[in-house]
Amino acid sequence: MVLTYATPMRMIVSLALLAAAPALAQAPDTQRRSDQERAYDARRRGDLLPNKVIEARVLPQMKGYEYLGFDIDFASGVYTLKFLRNGTVVWVDVDGRTGQIIGRTGR
Template identity: 65%
Template sequence: MAMLVKPVLIACLAASALAGGTALGARDWQDGGQEAASQRRQTGGLLPLRVIEARVKPMMPGAQYLGFDFDPQTNIYTLKFLRNGSVIWVDVDGRTGRILRKTGN
């Protein structure tokens, strides 16, 4: 029985990594980021997400928008796109809307 547990655990961890998950879960981090972003928007410290999306989406022709993450430590939104099977991340300064970097194709 113990010999079966290890391969199953390894397979689950590999599947999670391929799906972009983490031990805590990417969704858990995003939910916390959304709350922090909402609080900062209300105090005028951040641009609304819709404004940022409206600036970035037109720059990504042919790409499907997958969603975003927000890092409350740096005030950076990371917008995620999918084009031709490749994931593209666009980091945007949440205060200014300026694109900081783009990774992927």
């Protein structure tokens, strides 16, 4: 049997990690809420089209593809819509300000 004793420095580090744990656990939720607020604010200001408008423009052009959802890059204002067809993933990039398709990967 091996016995170890905690040095004062180990105790301080352990306490610091325990103290930081609740803040670290909340970080993804805070980030998600921040993203939602940024999206809401951008749409309210008219900087970005709502995702429903983007989807209404793109989905009819993607017949035969399964729509999986979207992501948005606030820095560039680009929506990325993700589709699946015959085991192949296809991403369609859309300008969030105009609704125009600006790129596509996969087939």
